[in-house]
Amino acid sequence: MSAFAFRVGLVFEWGGVQYRIEKLQPNSQVLLEQVDNGSCRLVMRSELLEAYCDTGPTGIKATVPEEVQRSHFSRPLSDLPPETQAEVRRRKHYIDVVAEQGRPSFTRGYLLPLLQQAAASIDDKKKPSVATFWRWWRRYQIDQDARALVPQSRARLQRNGQSELFEMLRDAIAEAMAMSPLANAVTVHTALERRIQAENRRRLEDDHLRAPCLRTVQRLLNDAPKYDLAMLREGKPAADRKFRTVVRSVKSSHILERVEVDHTPLDLFLVDEKTMLPLGRPIVTILIDHYSRMVLGYYIGFGQPSTAAVMSALRHAILPKKPAEPVVPGLKVVHTWNCYGRPLALILDNGLEFHGNDLESVALDLGITLQFCPKREPRFKGTVERFLRTLNYSFAHQLPGTSFARLHQRGDYDPAKHALLTLVEFRHLFEKWLLDIYGQTLHRGVNGVPMALWDEGAQRTTIELPPDLAAFQRRIGMVEERALQHYGIDLNNIRYCDSSLNRLFDIHGPGAPMRIVFDPDDVGEIQVWGPQDLEPVTVRATLFEEYTGLTLVQAGLVHDKIKEKGLAAHDRDAVRQAKIDLAEGMQQLLGSRKQRDRRRHAELRGLSATRRNKGTSFGDSSSPAHGPSLAPPARPSKRPKLRLVEGPAVETTEPSKLLPRFTIKSERLDP
Known part of the structure; x- marks a missing residue:
């Protein structure tokens, strides 16, 4: 680390003004010259030391010379590779040997004996030349810091007058990444050589560019900014998400202040009630309260995400809930779903179903504010995004007929053949999981139980409903x-x-x-x-x-x-x-x-x-x-019978690892 000493010529910043030490007086007085206007000021050394210990805006801050800013290695020397540290100690040894003789004279007759003496003391077979030693000495004398002696091989191309190679290298990296996001140094080196050959055909023979070796390209790729490489490989939105810095999350002070909305395909196959043939994966639309993390309403259908689905989910969220039809024998939903009310703001993404006059008109009638996230920024409604992941991983993946989140996770498991849940049965199971498991489990994001947080928020918040149910049904659509x-x-x-x-x-x-x-x-x-x-x-x-x-x-x-x-x-x-x-x-x-x-x-x-x-x-x-029924004649059902097996409650504080308190077993019925 470089030393900070009060000596003639030292430039420092004091109270936002740059000063240079012009003269050190014997009576501990220091003559300062203001850099911008040349005015002088006489202060005591004790006053400068007191300002040096002040870490506030009125304290003294050292000014790093511009040449040091360009070439100085600012990290600790221990972070360097062992061979680089050994090279720094070697250079420092030569400087110390010459410095012991006093101020040197940079002539061959004076320096060569001293350099030979220093090389012999450490058995160095390749002593530096006088010109090389002079460069080391000049860089070291700037601020007496050994880190100035770190080899600057990274700037070798620029020192050799080949800075245009960096431009060609950037173009070669972009070309290789555009062809394949998994492009490596070999592909980049080949593209760079092709560009250099094309450039040399336009130059005179004495002005040809020399292509760097593969190892140099590998080193430059390793030193390239990781954000730039990610942007070339995955695109700017993905790079922004990967390298984003989260200062703090959005806070809400009461229930219904912020309700987030989104859709997702469920990782589950459902079957038709009549034929018991798989229908496919349904789409679920969720409205979740940001304060309590409790689900306000949902809509499940087999159509694509639409404004109609959003309207149905919004209607279900605002109105008081009726319990799902109990179709699974022995499965009882213990807790009531007492979440309802008019939200103050809906947080939406930029899907087509959220834009248009339909939702905007309904929101205006109901006094609801619509807030749209920036494009390709799902983190602005991270609560509903995280819940949808929990819904699939902690619930849908535990049911028969699950398709899992990734194809490679299935193995030999065929979700279409194992599907046995109908839509009404799934709804019954979903509300059981939502109210009795998810709603009663500690949520780490808010450090509380979602249902308890809703009940606490409902006691200090006036929940508003539409003035007339019939009028509300007429206005939403x-x-x-x-x-x-x-x-x-x-x-x-x-x-x-x-x-x-x-x-x-x-x-x-x-x-x-x-x-x-x-x-x-x-x-x-x-x-x-x-x-x-x-x-x-x-x-x-x-x-x-x-x-x-x-x-x-x-x-x-x-x-x-x-x-x-x-x-x-x-x-x-x-x-x-x-x-x-x-x-x-x-x-x-x-x-x-x-x-x-x-x-x-x-x-x-x-x-x-x-x-x-x-x-x-x-x-x-x-x-x-x-009209008349066109269904095929009734035939004996081959559908497995659902049997509920109660199990112990799962104690966990992580919503993403919640497991249902029940499992579904299937038994074949004889026709």
């Missing part, structure tokens, strides 16, 4: 704008018209813009707001009996079938026949050997956790409007 016509309103190829439109027609007249809100899970009726109206009116479809209970996807397929036959969309018989044709097609999908066809069947039926409770699904015989 997909939002569109249509013009009022004399025949009613056309929306999604369905005509809506009944006597409730008379008042709007009399007040606003034909062509007036109307705000439409509809439920994508049931297109039988819509809510219509006239200009400046405070409340909507409910308008039914002209073919209400045919369209009620149909989802938006099903209604679109019905219209496509009618269009194929060239029939009128308002023809009741045509709509009924189209539904029958689609039911036949869906039965074919259901019996298909291809899993994607069966998954498509589940999507067309509108199979989801919320619609299962309504008891409606397209093609079921339970609804007369759907």
